[in-house]
Amino acid sequence: MIVYYLCLVMFMLGIYCLIAKKNIVRKIIGIVIIEYATNLFLVFIGYKHNGIAPIITPEMQDNIPAFAAQSVDPLPQALVLTSIVIGLGTLCLMVALAIRLNEKYRTFDTTEISSLKG
Amino acid sequence: MMVETLCLVFLIFAIVGSLIAVETKNLLSAVISAGVVGYGLSIMFLYLGAPDIAITQVVVEVLALVVLIRGTIAVDNISIGGPRDTLPLFVALVFFGVFVVLGVIALGDMTGFGNPMMKVSEHYLLNSVKETGSSNVVMGILLDYRAYDTLGEATVLLTSILGAFVILRRQGKKEIAEKDYEHVGILEDE
Numbered sequence: 001m002i003v004y005y006l007c008l009v010m011f012m013l014g015i016y017c018l019i020a021k022k023n024i025v026r027k028i029i030g031i032v033i034i035e036y037a038t039n040l041f042l043v044f045i046g047y048k049h050n051g052i053a054p055i056i057t058p059e060m061q062d063n064i065p066a067f068a069a070q071s072v073d074p075l076p077q078a079l080v081l082t083s084i085v086i087g088l089g090t091l092c093l094m095v096a097l098a099i100r101l102n103e104k105y106r107t108f109d110t111t112e113i114s115s116l117k118g
Numbered sequence: 119m120m121v122e123t124l125c126l127v128f129l130i131f132a133i134v135g136s137l138i139a140v141e142t143k144n145l146l147s148a149v150i151s152a153g154v155v156g157y158g159l160s161i162m163f164l165y166l167g168a169p170d171i172a173i174t175q176v177v178v179e180v181l182a183l184v185v186l187i188r189g190t191i192a193v194d195n196i197s198i199g200g201p202r203d204t205l206p207l208f209v210a211l212v213f214f215g216v217f218v219v220l221g222v223i224a225l226g227d228m229t230g231f232g233n234p235m236m237k238v239s240e241h242y243l244l245n246s247v248k249e250t251g252s253s254n255v256v257m258g259i260l261l262d263y264r265a266y267d268t269l270g271e272a273t274v275l276l277t278s279i280l281g282a283f284v285i286l287r288r289q290g291k292k293e294i295a296e297k298d299y300e301h302v303g304i305l306e307d308e
Contacts, residue, residue, distance in 0.1 A: 001225070001230050001231055002126065003122065003125050003126060003129055003231060004225050004228075004231065005225070006126070006129045006130070006133060007129070008217075008218070008221045008225075009133060010129075010132065010133050010136055011217075012214055012217060012218075013133070013136050013137060013140055014136070015210065015213060015214075015217070016140065016210045016214075017139075017140040019206050019209055019210040019213070020203075020206045020207050020210050021140070022203075023145065025145055025148070025149070025186070025189055025190055026140070026145070026148065028186070028189075029139050029140070029148055029149065029152045029186075030140070032152055032182070033136045033139065033140075033152065033155065036132070036136075036155055036156060036159055039159070039171075040129075040132075040159055040162065043162075043163060043166050043168055043171065044125070044166070044231065045228075045234060046166075046234050046239075047121070047166050047167065047231065047232060047234065048167075048232060048233070048234055048236075049232035049233070051167045052167060053167040053168065053169055054167070054243065054254070054255040054256055055169075055253060055254045055255070055256075056246075056247060056253040056254075056255070057253075061247075064243075064244055064247065065244065067243065068240060068243035068244050071167075071243055071255070072166070072167040072168070072234070073234045073236050073239045074239055074242060074243065074255040074256045074259055075236075075238060075239045075242065075259060077168045077170065077171055077256045078256050078259040078260045078264065079264075079267075080168075080171055081170060081171055081174055081256070081260060082260070082267060082268065082271045084171065084174050084175060084178050085174065085178065085271060085275060086271055086274050086275065087178070087182075088178045088181055088182060088275075089274060089275040089277075089278035089279060090278055091182055091185060091186070092185055092278060092279060092282045093278040093279075093281050093282045093285075095185050095186060095188065095189040095282075096281070096282035096285040096286050097285060098189050099188070099189055099286065100285050100286065108145075
């Protein structure tokens, strides 16, 4: 059970980084850490004691119920796979915005980026 | 038990990595520390019986590191000094309190580590070979049972990459067409 709470700790580190830091790249890193913590938590939920990966090998082909009793939960894994790839896409978009802001204002400091004109 | 201990070790490793990523002065080391966290995660996924996710995580991690370093490498003054504001810190603390209380309540209702509630997955595990023909159940779910979800994922990916492409484009179309050098803000300092 303690691994769940450690995931909470990691998530809160990300939230702290997102709220309290002024550097834009630092905020992006905060979002990335939040993503990691959430994905890890979902995979932890699906783990079964002494579980095997949900891949059916030829020798298990005849005894599917025994395989189903032994395998870890495949559903969170499938959804986390989607989430990881989407995380990469949003990361690209965020970094592109940060590069553009840096070209215009010559800084990553959010307190200096104040004017919205143009 | 063995897996839980291993996960504990790697999770502490990941938390230390993210702590360094949050607090270090140099931006480049922060980015690299975030990458370290990702690799720790991928090792944990291997032990948790999720080889597909571990492979994807490594690939995505490499790409994310390249993208983030491209974001930081062009900057001259990387570290931002100055006094830190107290209001965001206060907001973060309040959020911590709320989140810890809600999280502990929610985690108290869950089945413990190692005993998943498998109701829908039971069906997938029993019937995936018969219904989808895929011996990898994760891929059977991803590409057959929940194929619309994957289609949506591809759409999100395409949209975000298009957005990044448009944002990073060097010059607007208007300038080529009209040679009209009005100050468009972004192009001002070029």
